[in-house]
Amino acid sequence: MDLVGKPNVTSPIWEFFGFVPNEKGEPSNLDEAICRLCGKTTSVKKANTSNLQSHLRSCHPAAYTKLMSSERKRPASQSIAEAFSKMAKYKRESDKWKTLTRNVATFLVVENAPLRTVEKPAFREMLQSFDKQYELPSKKYFSNTVIPQLYNETKEKIIAELHDLDFFSATTDMWSSVNMTPFMSLTVHFINKNWELKSRCLQTAFTPESHTADNLGESLRSAFKEWGLNEKNLACITTDNVANIVAAVRKLEWPWLNCFGHNLNLAVTNSMSAEKERTSRAMGLCRNMVTAFAHSWPRKKKLREEQEALNLPTHSLILDCPTRWGSKQKMIERVLEQAHAIKRALDDRKHQHLNLTWQDIAVLESINAALKPVAEFTDVLSNEKVVTASSVRPVLRLLTNDLLDPSPEDSELTKNLKAKMITVLEEKYKDLEGQKMLSKATTLDPRYRNHFEEEDIRDELVEEIMHVTKDQPENVQTEESLDAGEGSSAAPALKKMNLAQLLCKRKAKVTILPKRARAGEELTRYLQEETIDTSDDPLAWWRNNEARYPFLATVAKKYLCICATSSPSERVFSAAGNIVTPMRSSLKPDKVNMLVFLAKNLKSE
Secondary structure, eight states, X not given: OOOBOXXXXXXXXXXXXXXXXXTTSSBSOTTEEEETTTOOEEEOOTTOOHHHHHHHXXXXXXXXXXXXXXXXXXXXXXXXXXXHHHHOOOOTTSHHHHHHHHHHHHHXXXXXXXXXXXXXXXXXXXXXXXXXXXXXXXXXXXXXXXXXXXXXXXXXXXXXXXXXXXXXXXXXXEEEOTTOOEXXXXXXXXXXXXXXXXXXXXXXXXXXXXXXXXXXXXXXXXXXXXXXXXXXXXXXXXXXXXXXXXXXXXXXXXXXXXXXXXXXXXXXXXXXXXXXXXXXXXXXXXXXXHHHHHTOXXXXXXXXXXXXHTTOOOOOOOOOXXXXXXXXXXXXXXXXXXXXXXXXXXXXXXXXXXXXXXXXXXXXXXXXXXXXXXXXXXXXXXXXXXXXXXXXXXXHHHIIIIXXXXXXXXXXXXXXXXXXXXXXXXXXXXXXXXXXXXXXXXXXXXTTTTTSOOHHHHHHHHHHHHHHTTTSOSEEEEEOOSBOSTTOOOOOTTOOOOHHHHHHBOOOOEEEEEXXXXXHHHHHHXXXXXOOOTTSOHHHHHHHHXXXXXXXHHHHHHHTXXXXXXXXXXXXHXXXXXXXXXXXXXXXXXXXXXXXXXXXXXXXX
């Protein structure tokens, strides 16, 4: 019979006795111990082991002798310490108990573990092995007390972090869980005093109302109010091209930017649709082929053998997905890479129909030649930890004037696909206000400042400076260096000056400039500097030069925090999908919001 031991015991006599387990693997009746040697049931009350010793002494004298021998060898101090640790549990109001409970809660939310984990016997035994004095509370206590407390504490910290921001940007998106419960995410992005780009997930809000522009707009405005965000400080909100959310932002009259990743995906999708008659057969074969290998282990094994025989990379095939940007090109590229191995793996009559002809391969090569330059930029501008909006104009110019410009080596199909993609991208970025916003971001990025200089943008940046510094004095006082002469420097303290230094010493020259003139002069000096390398961090440059360009630095924080894509909010739903699984589909919306919020924000600390 499989028996389970009694938890939290130290006496070696329990090595000889156990209990019948219940369905959870815990002792079903602690009053009836069963001998592991003979299977006889012995009554045991209030942890008294006298009956157990009597049973061993009368029925198993050899085992009893061994037990007594081990007891005599056991140090008294060890027995006392173990007994103390068994009895003296941490009180719930103690700092130690609160710290340990918080650590367990942090583990649960960061690792997306179900709250029922705390009721698993193995988990509880593991914690007991670490600290026998800690008593783990129930799942209900975590759900109703610990998680809400952790949520409120984290929320207060983020509200304090957002309180003094001059500017911030936002991303938002809609999502439905496995049980089709609708949610709207909101993430904010900002540059802090140390010139670090930060992102904070604010909510995954339940939105049961009809998703009209008015309702979505009201939901966004309510979220801003709840978090103490001033709409006037919003630099921009980035979303996908879904009509209702775009209309909501338009009604709110917020600065808006359409997602660069969605625009690229639309460019690819529309170009393929325009050439559907020429591409549908090859693309259909490609998908069927990948699916055939995905659903058959013998075919996968055969493909691996052929890859090794042909010295090809042992890569798996990729199936495209409409919601995964760039997956279409990745699928085609992988099939072309493994074409010879695939053909040999399908070299039988049953699967001959899946093999690509030379015409199909030619079509796939033409498609790949057109899509590859675009796909490479999808992930680059989706990173929320680096400045991205300032790179949109340089990337668009590179795509339209170079990478998507037809070359003599291109096939007619490749040329047509490239031309259609250029048309879609130009259409998506023809909005005048959006162009101005991207131009300002590009100008304020020291990697590109001289490449996209435009006179109207210069004037608008000066006006922007006047607006954001309206609370500062109209006239700005500047001082020249105290020391005259080329290469002169201030003398160290307590060190005598020589005659030349004394003769060069003069009073500081104070100049009073109108704020507009100072702003224009500051912008001119900034634009005359050399650009930094495109691999350098523009925020690091601003951190080191903020004192030289105090007006421009404020405006730079506004435009360099804008996201080029809505990926940050979509990543929120990746986290939400790991929380609201089919096994946890009954989670209430407010608990989903708390768990997603904590998972995103505690992980980023």
